[in-house]
Structure formats: C-alpha cells, structure tokens
Amino acid sequence: MKLLTERQFLTFSVLIISREPEVQVQFVRALSGLVSGLDTVSNPQDDSKLLALYDLIILDVNTCQPHEITQIALCFEGEILLLLNENELKSDFVQGRYYLLPPLNSQQIQQAVKSALQRLIETQKYTVQTQVLNRYHQTTIVGNSDKTKFLKQQIMQYAPSKAPILIEGEAGTGKELVARAIHEASGRVGPFVVVNCADIHSDSLATERLFHHGGSLRLANHGTLFLDGIENISADFQYILIQLLEGRTVQSQGGSSSYLIDVRLISASTKGMLNIVNENGFCRELYERLSVLKMNVSPLRDRLSDLRELFPYLTRQLCKQLSLPVPTWLNEYDFFQEKYNWPGNIREVINLIERCLIINKSPNDYWHEYMMQPSQYASKVMISVSHHSEIPEIQPFGSQTPMRGYPSDWSLREIEKSHIQKVVDFYHGNKSAAARQLGISRKTLDRKYKEWQSESD
Structure with missing residues (x-):
C-alpha cells in the first residue's frame, strides 16, 4: 500500500482538544511543520461547522466529560x-479508533x-469504490423453499449481533451473498470488505493485506x-487471527500506537470445517472463535423449487x-422440473x-438441444461455457466426426485448463475480463497459468 509523503501530510489540518497546557504544548511541538493547520482549544465544542475545518482531532479524554466526547x-x-489512560481502554467510544497512552x-x-x-485517506478511497461496486452486488435472497425461508430467518436473527x-x-x-445480506441487515455503518484467503500465499502477504495502512481490517x-x-489460511495466520479476536487491537506501523478494531467477522468455507479440525488441519481454538454462530447454505439440488423465482x-x-x-421467454421455464x-x-x-x-435462445430450447440429448461421448462433468454459443467440439482420435463436449477420459484438471483457455481466447487474451x-x-x-507453465517446463 502506497504511503503518504511528507508533502502530502502538509495538506491536513489538526485540532488538539485538551485542558492541560502541557499536553497542548507537547503535541504542538511534535506536529509543527508536519501538517498545514494546527490549532488548540481547551473546551470541547460540538459545533459541526467548526469541526468540519479539520481532518484530525486529537482528543485528551482525561480532561473531557463523557457527554462532550x-x-x-x-x-x-x-x-x-x-x-487515554489504561483504565479507559474498555470504553465503547475507544472501539475502532487510534489511541495513545x-x-x-x-x-x-x-x-x-x-x-x-x-x-482517513484510504477509507475515503474505499468508500467511493464501495459505492460504485455495490451497484453490482445483490443482497436479495430469492426463493420460497423451506430451506431458503430458514436461511432468511437466520440472516435476520444473526444480523444485529457482533458475534463471528x-x-x-x-x-x-x-x-x-448471504454474508452481504447479513451486513446490510446489521445496520453497521462501515463497509463490507472481502478477503479471498485462497489468494494469500504467505504470512507476509496476509499481514500486508490485513494489518498495514489501508489494509482490510482498517477499511x-x-x-x-x-x-x-x-x-x-496457514497455521501462522491462524494464530494472528486468534490474537485479533482475543484483543481486537492492532499495532500501527512501527508499533508506536495501537488501534482498536470494531469489525464484524464473517468467514466462509466450501468444506466441513469441523472435519478439518478433527484431522488436525485447522486450529480448534480459532474454529471455536470463528463459529460462534454457524450457517449452512444448502445446495440448489435440495431446494429446486427456488428456481421458479x-x-x-x-x-x-x-x-x-x-x-x-428482457427476453420474451422470461417465464417460460419448465426444464427445472427435470431431475438435474x-x-x-x-x-x-x-x-x-x-x-x-x-445467443438469443430460450433456456428450454438450449436445455433440450445441448444438455438433454445423450451422447456416447458425453462426459459426466458439467462444464460452464458462458459466452460460447456451442459446447466445444473435440475431434476423437481415429474418428472423422467431431464429438460434442469433453472426452470422458479427461481429468478435471485437463477440462478446467481447456475451459479457462477458451474463455481467455474469447476475450482476445484479456485475462481480467476472463477472470x-x-x-x-x-x-x-x-x-x-504459472502452474501450467511449470508443469510444461
């Protein structure tokens, strides 16, 4: 994350609020020349127009009344x-703010x-980005099956809590989608931030992604x-999360100050985490802390009636x-009644x-034309070929007639590689669009791509 330069700090204004002259003098001496505006006041004021002139307030809690804060x-x-003093660390007001002792x-x-x-800068940037991205993210849970109704009930039940x-x-x-729905229903004023743990390949990257300036925790x-x-996540990263959940305190860069985090933690897994714990593949203590509340999103095969909505x-x-x-075939779906x-x-x-x-073809026609016709070459693996008008045609060895689909003796890894390459080719090599x-x-x-390259070397 790119840090602000000394010149950029000169664009900020700071207000020091303390009834102790010695404190005012100490902060003024330390910050003179670092920021453009530096003022001190003895009596806290709630004048929003006055406070709007500043980017940062340094507040001496020891000399302020609770209602003033x-x-x-x-x-x-x-x-x-x-x-602060140490006995004030547990105050609700301290949560989510930098502090000095x-x-x-x-x-x-x-x-x-x-x-x-x-x-402040990174949060402002992320807020703008989030407002744009949220236009494309849905939080509506659609369906009226019993399992979906129960899921909606859990979302509303769990949303007000801060429990992981x-x-x-x-x-x-x-x-x-479920996690976003919980966040939206919770009323929390901060953003919804996603960390894909599969993309974190080292503990140093995990630390950078979560704890540094502009990291996910602060955002x-x-x-x-x-x-x-x-x-x-790795064993070392699991320990980092345990410490975070235990103290909810993060050290600033250089360890000169601490930052109390007010973050609702939601984690997700495609595997049964308890089984991984029992196989000693995941720390039991962390699992217990992450799973104070648990939810299971049922597969579509267990709630096929949701397809109607x-x-x-x-x-x-x-x-x-x-x-x-909107196509004319919007409500012309009957194939969902098939046992797929x-x-x-x-x-x-x-x-x-x-x-x-x-391709301007109704799902009914597509389904019966491309999916329901048996073939002697049909693979048992269903492949997503989005943006392609036809399932790939493969020329079997020794045959003059191309077959539709992937060979049944291909491994899942071979099918995945072939499909990814076809999507990248469709976007003329634009990997971002393909991703x-x-x-x-x-x-x-x-x-x-690196893994495939290393295998071919």
Missing part, C-alpha cells in the same frame, strides 16, 4: 486520535498522527470483514448488467441464463 463523535466526520515522545505522536491520516459467523456450503451456493472498521475460503429474477438482473432487453442436480449451483444457473441471453467471467480473481487466473 459523545457530542464530538456525532459531529465530526474525520479521524479522532485519543489520548502516556508517557509520550515526539516520534510516537508523529507516527500516530501519520497512521490516523493515512487511514461461519458460513459453510458448496461452491456457487451464494455464501458471499472494514465499523463494518464487516468477510474471509472467503478460510480453510486455506430465481430464473426470472436472475434474468432481469443479467439483462441490466449486459444492457440487453445443478452441480454448479446458482453460479451454473447464472452462466446458463447469460449464455441464452447472448470476471469465470468468477475468479485475476491473481488466481495468473497462478493457474
């Missing part, structure tokens, strides 16, 4: 750096102020941190995203609808 917090939209020196004060201002939640379910069932302050693929809903959403008119298990879950349904919209279509991150796609 509350009024400032309500009026001020910037960062607040607190000067005496005795202090100039270096500690400067570093704490830099950390607070750095977070563990969500389990197969890939493509919508675990992130998610007063909001929700969603750890997707929690089963992928899902198909029209997803079709309309995809039409908006693709700037396409949808191994790709909701993600497979989305891929099917998107294909049909692009979005495949539902994976660009880093994951690059990693797969």
Whole structure:
C-alpha cells in the first residue's frame, strides 16, 4: 500500500482538544511543520461547522466529560486520535479508533498522527469504490423453499449481533451473498470488505493485506470483514487471527500506537470445517472463535423449487448488467422440473441464463438441444461455457466426426485448463475480463497459468 509523503501530510489540518497546557504544548511541538493547520482549544465544542475545518482531532479524554466526547463523535466526520489512560481502554467510544497512552515522545505522536491520516485517506478511497461496486452486488435472497425461508430467518436473527459467523456450503451456493445480506441487515455503518484467503500465499502477504495502512481490517472498521475460503489460511495466520479476536487491537506501523478494531467477522468455507479440525488441519481454538454462530447454505439440488423465482429474477438482473432487453421467454421455464442436480449451483444457473441471453435462445430450447440429448461421448462433468454459443467440439482420435463436449477420459484438471483457455481466447487474451467471467480473481487466473507453465517446463 502506497504511503503518504511528507508533502502530502502538509495538506491536513489538526485540532488538539485538551485542558492541560502541557499536553497542548507537547503535541504542538511534535506536529509543527508536519501538517498545514494546527490549532488548540481547551473546551470541547460540538459545533459541526467548526469541526468540519479539520481532518484530525486529537482528543485528551482525561480532561473531557463523557457527554462532550459523545457530542464530538456525532459531529465530526474525520479521524479522532485519543489520548487515554489504561483504565479507559474498555470504553465503547475507544472501539475502532487510534489511541495513545502516556508517557509520550515526539516520534510516537508523529507516527500516530501519520497512521490516523493515512487511514482517513484510504477509507475515503474505499468508500467511493464501495459505492460504485455495490451497484453490482445483490443482497436479495430469492426463493420460497423451506430451506431458503430458514436461511432468511437466520440472516435476520444473526444480523444485529457482533458475534463471528461461519458460513459453510458448496461452491456457487451464494455464501458471499448471504454474508452481504447479513451486513446490510446489521445496520453497521462501515463497509463490507472481502478477503479471498485462497489468494494469500504467505504470512507476509496476509499481514500486508490485513494489518498495514489501508489494509482490510482498517477499511472494514465499523463494518464487516468477510474471509472467503478460510480453510486455506496457514497455521501462522491462524494464530494472528486468534490474537485479533482475543484483543481486537492492532499495532500501527512501527508499533508506536495501537488501534482498536470494531469489525464484524464473517468467514466462509466450501468444506466441513469441523472435519478439518478433527484431522488436525485447522486450529480448534480459532474454529471455536470463528463459529460462534454457524450457517449452512444448502445446495440448489435440495431446494429446486427456488428456481421458479430465481430464473426470472436472475434474468432481469443479467439483462441490466449486459444492457440487453428482457427476453420474451422470461417465464417460460419448465426444464427445472427435470431431475438435474445443478452441480454448479446458482453460479451454473447464472452462466446458463447469460449464455441464452447472448445467443438469443430460450433456456428450454438450449436445455433440450445441448444438455438433454445423450451422447456416447458425453462426459459426466458439467462444464460452464458462458459466452460460447456451442459446447466445444473435440475431434476423437481415429474418428472423422467431431464429438460434442469433453472426452470422458479427461481429468478435471485437463477440462478446467481447456475451459479457462477458451474463455481467455474469447476475450482476445484479456485475462481480467476472463477472470470476471469465470468468477475468479485475476491473481488466481495468473497462478493457474504459472502452474501450467511449470508443469510444461
């Protein structure tokens, strides 16, 4: 994460609130020349117009009354750096804010102020990005099956709590959607921040991603941190999370000040975490802390009746995203009554609808034409070929007639590689666009290409 330069710090204004002259003098000496505006007051004021002139308030809690602190917090939209005594650390007001404990020196004060201002900038950037991205993220849980009704009930029941939640379910069932719905229903004022644990390959990267300036923990302050693929984290990273859940305190860069985090933690896994724990593949203590509340998102095969609402809903959403008119076949779905298990879950349904919209063919016609006809070469693995008008044709050895689908003797790894390469080719080598279509991150796609390259070397 790129840090602010000394020149950039000169664009900020700081207000010091303390009734102790010695404290005012100490902070003024430490910060003179570091920021552009530096003022001191003895009496806390809740004048929003006055406070709006500053980016950071340094508040001496020891010399303020509780109601004065509350009024400032309500009026001020910037960062607040607190000067505390140890017996005040458990106060609700301290949660999610930088703080300093005496005795202090100039270096500690400067570093704490830099950390607070750095977070202010990164939070503002992330807020703008989140407002844009949230237009494309849905939080509506669609369906009226008994399992979906129970899931909706759990979301409303768990949302008000701050307790960590563990969500389990197969890939493509919508675990992130459930986590977003919980966050939205919780009323938390901070953002919803996603960390894909499968993309974190080292403890140093984990530390950078979560704890450094602009890291996920600071960005998610007063909001929700969603750890997707929690089963992928290393043993050392598991210990880091235990310490965080235990103390909810993060050291600023250089360790000169501490930062209390107010974050709702939601983790998700495609595997049964308790089984991994019993096999000594995951720390039991961390599992117990992460799973104070547990949820399971059922696979689509266990709630097929939801398709009656899902198909029209997803079709309309995809039409908006693709700037396409709503098709005439919006409600012409009868194939969901077939006994097909949808191994790709909701993600497979989305891929099917998107294909049909692009090639202008109703799902009924597509289903019966491409999926329901038996073939002697048919593979038992269902492959997503979104954005392709036909399933790939493969020329079997010794045959003049191309077959439709992948050979049945191909491994899943071979099928995955072939499909990914076809999607990348479709986007003329644009891996970012291909990754979005495949539902994976660009880093994951690059990693797969590196693995294939190393295998061929």
